Amino acid sequence: MNSITTSNYLIHFNTTCYQEINTHLKAVNYSKIFVLVDQNTHEYCLPQFLSNLETDLNIEIIEIEAGEVNKSIETCSGVWNALSELEADRKSLMINLGGGVITDLGGFVASTFKRGISFIQVPTTLLAMVDASIGGKTGVDLGHLKNQIGVINTSEMVLVDTSFLKTLPENQMRSGLAEMLKHGLIYSQDYWNKFTTLEKSHTDDLDELIYESIEIKNSIVEKDPHENNLRKTLNYGHTLGHAIESYYLSNPSKTPLLHGEAIAIGMILATYISTKLTGFSKDECNKIKDTILTIFGQPKISEEDIIPIIDLLKFDKKNEHGKIYFVLLEAYGNSKINCQVENNLILEAFKYYNS
Structure with a gap:
């Protein structure tokens, strides 16, 4: 390579x-x-x-x-x-x-x-x-x-x-796959499609996918190194994903989630919200959910945990002027940054994730 x-x-x-x-x-x-x-x-x-x-x-x-x-x-x-x-x-x-x-x-x-x-x-x-x-x-x-x-x-x-x-243990390999899936969603449907048939996450099969994923991230970073605009798209799924990760990390009654496990949940939530706010296809949203759950499983998020997770959004490092901003999808490879989302829609997204 x-x-x-x-x-x-x-x-x-x-x-x-x-x-x-x-x-x-x-x-x-x-x-x-x-x-x-x-x-x-x-x-x-x-x-x-x-x-x-x-x-x-x-x-x-x-x-x-x-x-x-x-x-x-x-x-x-x-x-x-x-x-x-x-x-x-x-x-x-x-x-x-x-x-x-x-x-x-x-x-x-x-x-x-x-x-x-x-x-x-x-x-x-x-x-x-x-x-x-x-x-x-x-x-x-x-x-x-x-x-x-x-x-x-x-x-x-x-x-x-x-x-x-x-x-690496298998769960660490899966954790890395979350960021690669994200690159497909925000940059290339062709790249995303390669994961819908991925049966196992082992090295020989992954070398080319790793190389392509690094190329995608690098091409975005090169255009916006200090995250003023385009680089924000790399935060897809991370607004709620980081809040979920932080909540599970800080709560002694919870088993901590790996970064990729939390981001996988965050991407399902963001994709559902995208169907409501930016016109992303509901059928494709269901396919994305199925693909992610096939790889990561479906850790349930109980109802009493959702509000404390939403409360953590105020600490997200992408916030500006006291406003919480999401990255959403209009289509594969076409993201919209700086989207504001009402709490009732976030609650609806969690319901969709848990269903």
Whole structure:
């Protein structure tokens, strides 16, 4: 697979990854390398990654605990302190080896330590490959509120080695599929249609779909890097999806949902709302619901949980001037941004989801 060029960096794939990073390490005079991992990527991905690195530089490993609950300023403080104690300087390089939590948090830590050090993203989950590591968004949650603190800052390069996907449990693979499905809805019905016959989410079948998904996201980000207009379409399903994810994360009586599981629900809700406000086909909405539920199942959202979820919408980072904005669909590949939605229609959408 050919490398994908963005205006600020390159995205490399599989064997090309290691050729490119080794060339880069020889060309740039870094003082030291820091690799950020969690306990899972430390065990399952780090040995393979290090075995492909060719450098005489000192490499330090910094490990954080896995899971969205650790995507916090407190964790950042721990990593900043570790960098300081290990004598990182402005010429240090940080390599973020992991899923969306690692790439989001690691990118933010690198972007803010000593006012910014270089970093490279090495996503190891499907979600991080097709979404979190692409486009320069970095940041952390504020308590249970998603992605409230962060900066947009691009990495030196992104290395997508799909062999890391063999280490993932099935639910993590499904979580990444949600963002790929979203790319089909907002950008290309042809791409969406490829998922209606997808029987299993395993690496060999997915390589081409991953590549195409990254191309779609990159093409949108390149046109609107700071999310003033077009890039907002990438938030399809995320307004309610993030609220659902935050609610399940903060409620001790609930089993937390993975990001993609919550976004899958959010996309069904947004698609139903689209049939009411922007003229999206009701028949296609039902097909989309069936496809998503076939992949993700249907976790029920009880009636008493819906109002607290709606209350969380006021914290959505896309809000402006106190107004909550949704991305809706007019047709496949044709989105409408900055749509306001009444609460009674949101309640109706939850009823449709649960039916």
